Amino acid sequence: VVIPVLDNLLPEKVEIYALARSNFKEVKEAFSSSSRIRVYPAQRFDDLLSRQDIKAVIITTQFNTHYALIKKALMADKDVFTEKPIADTLEKARELISLAKEKGLLLVVGYLYMTERDFYKLKILMRRGFFGEVRRVNLIMLNPVDGRKLDYSSNVIEDLGVHQLSILLMLFGK
Numbered sequence: 001v002v003i004p005v006l007d008n009l010l011p012e013k014v015e016i017y018a019l020a021r022s023n024f025k026e027v028k029e030a031f032s033s034s035s036r037i038r039v040y041p042a043q044r045f046d047d048l049l050s051r052q053d054i055k056a057v058i059i060t061t062q063f064n065t066h067y068a069l070i071k072k073a074l075m076a077d078k079d080v081f082t083e084k085p086i087a088d089t090l091e092k093a094r095e096l097i098s099l100a101k102e103k104g105l106l107l108v109v110g111y112l113y114m115t116e117r118d119f120y121k122l123k124i125l126m127r128r129g130f131f132g133e134v135r136r137v138n139l140i141m142l143n144p145v146d147g148r149k150l151d152y153s154s155n156v157i158e159d160l161g162v163h164q165l166s167i168l169l170m171l172f173g174k
Contacts, residue, residue, distance in 0.1 A: 017048055045069070049076035056080065056106070067092045070107070074099045079106040084162050111166040123171050137171075139164040 016037045018027065028039040040048065048054055049072060056079035059069050067087040073080045074096065086109045087093040100107035113119055126134060141160055 017054060046072070049073060049078060054078065059083070064088065067096065070096050071099065074103060074105055074107065077103060077105065081106075081108045081110060084109055084111050084166075111163065113163050113167055114170055119167060119170060126171055134172075137168065139167065 014036070018031065018037060018039045024039070024041050031037045031039050049057070057073045059066060059073070059080060059082040061069060063085060066082055066085070070080050070082055070086065080100070085093075086096060086107075096107060125131065141164060
């Protein structure tokens, strides 16, 4: 169901080159009906980075691989969208940001909940004073995504806690 919908949403000249690690066969089979989505084994990452027709990459790997993959992509002059967090240290994050700026490339870090409609509505209600003065917030994350496997390359703060921090930043702007 997803493949025809995705094919219809892509602009005519856009093609997706996807890489998959442990689930390569499963992903390749799932996208086999699409003429504009090609799936390759993860070992082909460097090959795809060397292609001039590929302008950007999306990195959604385990957290402990983000820094190295982002750096490779930026060095290959590709814009990068990566899921959180960008790196495991502030120094590495700053290095990647500097590299992207130096090369005039986009480096975007995505946080899943930042675009959720319900959080946006909550933010509007808070700004309008609907709840009065907010003095305390309790955030509890029970099951972020049904069936989601935890990323054991990081700890619970790096994997899940950053979502709560990003929500607080979005709601309170600090």
